[in-house]
Amino acid sequence: MNTYQGSCHCGAVRFRVTAEPITTGCRCNCSICVRKGSVMSSRYYGSGEFELVSGAEALSVYRFGDRVVNHAFCMHCGVYPFHDATVKPGQYRVNLGCLEGVDPLALRIDVIDGRSF
Ligand SMILES: [Zn+2]
Structure with missing residues (x-):
């Protein structure tokens, strides 16, 4: 298990992610992800894996469409650190560019066809 500071x-x-070593990432072609351009974690991290360490008061959430996904962003710098979904509360997909010691562009990156969802 590795602990990644985000x-x-x-x-x-x-925030902090404690999980197996991160060797892959993903991008998504949906209307918001294609604009953000982030490399995200290949899976969601749940309780015991994801921990918000500080800054809850600095976070705002953007929702659109069916409004099931909470796209978090920092109100000061605008960066997207993670998102979760109301259908899977407590499960976070994170922006790998926010993690210390992870070079997201050096990973194998898979593309999620979110546009088709
Ligand atoms: Zn910030």
Whole structure:
């Protein structure tokens, strides 16, 4: 198991992921992900794996369409650190670019066809 420290750009939002080593990432072609351009974790992290360390007060949430996904972003620097879904509460997919020690562009990146969902 590895522990990854995560943060937005300005550092107001800090989180931690404890999980198996991260060797892959994913991108998505849906209307919001294609605009954000982030490389995200290949899976969602749940309780015992994802922990928001600080910055809950700095987070805002963007929802659109069917409004089932909570796209979190830092109100100060605008960075997207993670999102979760109301259908899977407590399960977070994270922005790998926010994790210390992870070079997201060096990973195998799979593409999710979110546009078709
Ligand atoms: Zn920030």
